[in-house]
Amino acid sequence: MTKASSVALPRIRVNGADEPLAAATIAEFLSQRGIDPAGRGLAVALNGAVVPRAQWQDEHLNEGDRIEIVHARQGG
Numbered sequence: 397m398t399k400a401s402s403v404a405l406p407r408i409r410v411n412g413a414d415e416p417l418a419a420a421t422i423a424e425f426l427s428q429r430g431i432d433p434a435g436r437g438l439a440v441a442l443n444g445a446v447v448p449r450a451q452w453q454d455e456h457l458n459e460g461d462r463i464e465i466v467h468a469r470q471g472g
Contacts, residue, residue: 406459417459422452425463437468 406417419425422440426433433452440447441464447455457463 408457408460409462411464417457417461420456422447422455422457422463425457426452426465431465439466439468440464441466 408417
């Protein structure tokens, strides 16, 4: 009987929780989560630095990265 080998997926930290890394860029990552990258009131920080929206398409993600996603909300 042979033991099946398991391949560990690269991981990133998203808003404080570990998740598998399944996207190449910030824009792709947001789209996979059902978040419209063109949506208003959205900010993304990568490893503690805010990434301008114009760079989301080109900013590549790597194993161990830390992403913070913030949605501004109105209300009282």
